[in-house]
Amino acid sequence: MPPGTVTRHTLGVPERLLPLLTVQPQSGDQLGARLGVNRVTVNTLARRLQEHGVPVQISRAGYALAPGTPAPGLVAVRGEFGRALRYCAAVTSTQDEVRAWAEQEPQPAPHGAVVVAERQTAGRGRRGRAWTTPHGHLAFSVLLRGESEESDFPPLSLSDLAVMPLAAGVALQAACTALGTACGLKWPNDLLTPDGRKLAGILLEAELRGEEARRAVLGIGLNISAAPEGAAHLRAVTPPLTRAAVLAEVLAALEHWLTQPAPAVLSAWRAASLTLGRPVRVQGARGVIEGMARDLDAQGNLLVDTAAGLQTVGTGEVQLVGALAQEGGPPPAFPAR
Numbered sequence: 001m002p003p004g005t006v007t008r009h010t011l012g013v014p015e016r017l018l019p020l021l022t023v024q025p026q027s028g029d030q031l032g033a034r035l036g037v038n039r040v041t042v043n044t045l046a047r048r049l050q051e052h053g054v055p056v057q058i059s060r061a062g063y064a065l066a067p068g069t070p071a072p073g074l075v076a077v078r079g080e081f082g083r084a085l086r087y088c089a090a091v092t093s094t095q096d097e098v099r100a101w102a103e104q105e106p107q108p109a110p111h112g113a114v115v116v117a118e119r120q121t122a123g124r125g126r127r128g129r130a131w132t133t134p135h136g137h138l139a140f141s142v143l144l145r146g147e148s149e150e151s152d153f154p155p156l157s158l159s160d161l162a163v164m165p166l167a168a169g170v171a172l173q174a175a176c177t178a179l180g181t182a183c184g185l186k187w188p189n190d191l192l193t194p195d196g197r198k199l200a201g202i203l204l205e206a207e208l209r210g211e212e213a214r215r216a217v218l219g220i221g222l223n224i225s226a227a228p229e230g231a232a233h234l235r236a237v238t239p240p241l242t243r244a245a246v247l248a249e250v251l252a253a254l255e256h257w258l259t260q261p262a263p264a265v266l267s268a269w270r271a272a273s274l275t276l277g278r279p280v281r282v283q284g285a286r287g288v289i290e291g292m293a294r295d296l297d298a299q300g301n302l303l304v305d306t307a308a309g310l311q312t313v314g315t316g317e318v319q320l321v322g323a324l325a326q327e328g329g330p331p332p333a334f335p336a337r
Contacts, residue, residue: 014048015089017063023074025062052089053118053135068242070116070138075244081112081142081251088115092122094141095205098217102143111145114251136226136233138243142254144216155212159299161204164258165189166300167265168202168218171253173272176200176222179249180238184274187293187302187318191222192274196320197232199223218254222246266296275320280304284316293318 020031028039035042046056046063055066065071071087091097094115101109117139144156144164156164169189176183176191176199183199186192191200199222206216223233224243234241257265270276275293282289282304291306302313 014045014052017042017045018049018054018087018089019072021056021063021065021071023064023067023069025057025059025064027062031063049089054089068244070140070243070247075251076248078248078252079112079255080110081255082114082247084110084113086113086115088117090119090121091115091117093120093219094139095203095217095219096122098141098143102145102215102217109143111143112255113143114140114247116140116247136224138222138224138246139220140247141217141219142251144218144258155209155214156206156216157213158211159262161206161213161216162299163262163265164216164218165202165204166269166296167257167260168204168220168254170265170268170272171257172200172202172220172222172250174257174268175246175249175253176234178253179234179241179246181234182237185269185272186320187273187275187280187296187313188269188300193232194274196274197227197230199227199232199234220250222250262298262300266298266300269300270296275302275318279321281319281321282313282316283319284313289313289316290321 016035017031020026020034028042032039032042035045037045042063043058046058049056050058055069057064057066065074068074069087072085075082075085077083077085086097086101088097094117097115097117098109098113101113101115120139165188169185169191172189172191173183173185181199182194183191184194189202190198192198201221203219204216205219206213223231224241224246225233225235227233234246257268260268276295278293280291280293280302282302289304289306289311291304291311294303294305294310297303297312299314302318304311304313
């Protein structure tokens with residue numbers, strides 16, 4: 001099965017039409033012949049896709065995707081990440097779709113495979129909270145394959161997994177900065193504007209096998225043209241941006257930073273940080289920790305200087321205290337780690 005195609009058994013009927021659409025209009029008769037339906041049914045399917053948020057343009061010339069849609073053939077992929085890409089209307093979760101694709105026979109998803117969706121019906125947010133994809137958002141997941149029969153990638157160690165969220169945050173910050181948006185990082189990987197409004201979030205999920213992971217799936221949610229109250233979006237600063245252009249830039253940055261050694265990742269994260277040197281409040285498994293965020297250790301943990309001494313924070317909900325404490329609205333995507 002060629003990269004970018006979709007399997008009928010995993011999708012609703014309207015999505016049978018989606019992989020056939022391009023930016024060039026096609027008539028209802030043309031599309032109907034390929035689907036084995038009449039043109040009235042094609043129109044019905046196209047309007048159902050619109051209801052899910054897919055930017056289908058319907059005109060006398062036919063049916064087409066709007067330019068800038070993050071679909072196969074419309075994303076200027078520069079490397080391995082995104083070469084295999086699936087664009088969906090509605091899914092339970094892009095994370096789930098990538099995992100299912102990774103198990104699909106006879107051609108499982110390769111390392112760097114990407115699933116993009118307009119809507120998630122069971123997306124996962126912070127601390128088990130439900131999360132759905134709002135209009136004007138870019139939500140996608142990338143397969144990071146470890147050891148497998150068909151690849152030469154070594155298994156992912158626990159130390160690799162610890163640094164990956166930081167590397168993903170660095171990649172997001174680098175990509176958005178390159179696109180013209182000033183931004184920085186809240187530990188470990190939330191992307192914020194300089195005044196503390198949230199632009200993006202990340203989720204890393206891994207299938208552990210002892211001290212290694214067979215594979216990991218990295219999910220990213222990024223506000224492009226709209227944002228929850230108190231958050232921010234990229235087009236507020238750079239109006240011409242399209243989701244296809246943003247996805248291409250982020251995938252290229254991810255492919256670079258996810259292969260860099262930990263010291264390089266940690267150094268880049270420090271340089272992009274909006275956390276270090278500021279007072280923080282951390283809600284973790286051991287309760288609330290308050291103090292000054294001082295540095296990262298070699299594993300990417302946050303070192304917080306508290307009244308009781310230097311505390312090491314491996315996981316938790318970090319709140320910036322003071323000038324940057326404006327992160328209003330629900331998280332636009334996924335939890336930190």
